[in-house]
Amino acid sequence: MSKRDDRRRDLIAAAQRGDRRARDELARAFLPLVFNVIGRALNGHPDVDDVVQETMLRVIRDLPSLRQPESLRAWILTIAVHQVGVHQQRAEAAARVGPLAEVPDTGADFEELAILRLRLSGERRQVAEASRWLDAEDRTVLALWWQEAAGEIGRGETAVALNTTSAYAAVRIQRMRAQLDRSRILVAALEARPRCAGLAETVTGWDQRPGALWRKRIDRHVRDCPVCLAIVPDPVAVERLLVGCALVPVPAALTAAVAVKGGWLRSHPVAAALTVVAVLAAGGTAAYASRPEPQPTAQPVAPGLAPAVASVAPSSVAPATAPPSAKPSTTASAKPRTTACGAGLAPRWASWPMPNPAKTGLTHRAKYTNLGSGVVRDDVTCLQWQRATAPDTYTFPQAKAYCAGLKLDGGGWHLPTRIELTSIVDSTRSGPALNTTAFPGAPAQFFWTSTPWAVTKTPLRAWIINFYEGLASNGAFQTGTYRVRCVRSGGGSGAPAYRVAAGQVTDPATGLVWQRAGSAGTMTAAAATASCTALRLGGRTWRLPSLTELASTVDDSRVAPAINRSAFPGTAANGWYWTSATAAPDPSARWALNYDDGYTNYRKVTAGYARCVSS
Incomplete structure (x- = not known):
């Protein structure tokens, strides 16, 4: 037995005897594996975090009953798979009674998180996309086999978790792989441009959500269609693609929630507070603080505001790693130091030049000034920002209440609109996609805006921006919880x-x-760049707009198209428009904006329109 095995055995024994440090170390070590298995098995269902927390609590509670320390990982996986099964049974029962209150958002599920965080591309990305089409039972098998193929667990542990023999586990894996391979071809056919005419007719009326019924319909067409089958003539074996594929990082809020509910660091209250603050600020997993520091002074938030992480008092403190100048003053000044600039339009419009990342060489280079007291001014827009990220995650109403009640530097804060938050996105960076000198400790996570989605169907949604790379999405249910950074501006009205x-x-x-008109048809990003460079209109020099510049044309109070239709007639109601911004996570891709409602993306965008700009 190796020294590593000896240490693991000693650690387990200590944890079973009640040693908190040993128990916490084991919990932190296995949380990423549990999160990945459950996240993939439940296909990114909104309850993933709850199931992970319940699993980890059961692991911590039942650890003393473990008789064979060497089987710890298989034992934990068995609990995880059991909890997945319990959740699926409850969901099926609820579906028989009536419609589910919340439907998983396919635009923000676990596989999307995997693609973003692990920067999956090519056939690896396609495997992740294809897994969305599997049935619930096959997804559980895939969740385990994915970790097996990636070298995280062994076949014996997979079999134990599935409550079967290794031989029958192999049979179940083989069945799942056959379905996964068919789904890979299905995904490739759906992504192909131009799409097969027969397939386009087959998917008429499809709501873009993977499901068993549409999988059968699409698969029936693809199997007999030489055009679709030719798209992926010889795919790489899945197991080769997954070798060395890392675990998807655990979201910081989930790590903190498990730490709180599981009692991590309970015997070290100061270190515990600093740990959770550091987790939320940096987007990492919890770790013991090497040196206890005095806790930052907390400020009250709006009455009735319930933070997502109970161990951290809602406050406007800067992250533990931020310099002293980032800490907000606990003494309110007579009035907020706001400086109005620009045209004074309503906050949902850009009243100022749109800042561009310094590396792009474009006009209005982004620049920030630290005003002290935890406030940063954008020298291009004159907007004043809360330098430190709010300490917790909040629902949409809570986020607005938090900013409205923030007393930092005299108050006067609000939750930023879509265009206000877009103005600090730096498309040349990722993880996070903003200036980390101006905003130290910023997590690469989704942040709320105050802009609701123009479509008012229930459940209500609102715009969020992912500061991993800067993607703007309308896919956030207002009951969900995301990060917050408040802003202060001079105000105004009008369009x-x-x-x-x-x-x-x-x-x-x-x-x-x-x-005004834009291009008549779609083209590649390179062709769009050349088209704008060659444009001769009004004696001006033209170019493709940056990501932030194009976002300033969006009218987020309307959809299809989300733009002033009198000023810009003929804008495609549901088509991509190219920007000049290369995607930092994938330099081979280019950012684009869709005027269906104004969302942005760079993945799977192969053709788009050109609307040129001059500055």
Whole structure:
């Protein structure tokens, strides 16, 4: 037996005797594996975090009953798979009674998280996409086999978790792989551009959500279609693609929640508080603080605001790693130090030039000034920002209440609108996609905006921005919990007073001049770049807009298209428009914006329109 095995055995024995440090170390070590197995098995269901927490609590509670320390990992996986089964049974029972209150968002599920965090591309990304089409039972098998193929667990542990023999586990894996391979071809066919005409007819009426019924319909077409089958003539074996594939990092809020509910660090209250603050600020997993520091002074939040992590008092303190100048003052000044600038439009519009990342060489280079007292000013927009991320995660109403009640530097704060939060996105960075000198300790996670989605069907949604890479999404249920950074501005009212003349649209607020018509058809990003460079209109020099510049044209109060239709007639109601911004997570991809409602993306965008800009 190796020294590592001896240490693990001693650690387990100590944990079973009640040693908190040993128990906490084991819990932290296995949380990523549990999160990955449950997340993939439940296909990113909103209850994933709850199931993970319940699993870890059972592990901690029942650890003294473990008789064979060498089987710890298999034992934990068995509990995880059992909890997945319990959740699936409850969901099926609820579905028989009536519609589910919340439907998983396929645009923000576990596989999407895996693609983003692990930067999966090519056929690896396609495998992740294909797994969404598996049945619940096959997803559980895949969740275990994925970790087996990646070298995290062994076949024996997979079999134990499935409550079967290794031989029958192999049979179940083989069945799952056959379905996964068919789903890979299905995904490739759906992503192909131009899409097979027969397939396009087959998917008429499809709501874009993977499901058994549509899988059968699409698979029936693909199996007999030489055009679709030719798309992936010789795919790489799945197990080869998964070798060395890392675990998806555990979200910071989940780590903190498990730590709180499981009693991690309970015997070290100061270290516990610092640990959770550091987790939430840095987006990492919890660790013991090497040196206890005095706890930051807390400030009250709006009455009735319930934080997502109970061990950290809601406050406006800067992250533990931030310099002293980042700490908000606990003494309110007479009035907030706001400075109005720009056109003074309503906050949902850009009243100022849109900042561009310094590396792009474009006009209005982003620049920030630390005003002290935990406030940072954007020198281009004049917006003043809370330098430290809010300490917890919040629902949409809680996020608005938190900012409204924030007393930092005299108050006057609000939850930023979609365009306000977009203005600090730095598309040349990722993990996080913003200036980390101005905003130290910023987590690479989703942040709320105050902008609700224009479509008011229930459950209500609102816009969020993922600061892993800067993606803007309308897919957040307002009951979900995300991060918060508050803003302060001079206020205003009204919409842009566009001036239209000679095929051009001038936005006096941003100073940008737009090509009114845009391209007649779609093209590649390279062709769009060349098209704008070659444009001869009004004697101006034209180019593709940056990501933030194009976002300033979105009218998020409407959809299809989400733009001023009088100023920009003929805008595609559901089509991508290219930007000049290369995607930091994938330099081979280019950012684009879709005027269906204004969301942005860079994955799977192969063709788009060009709307040129001059500045």
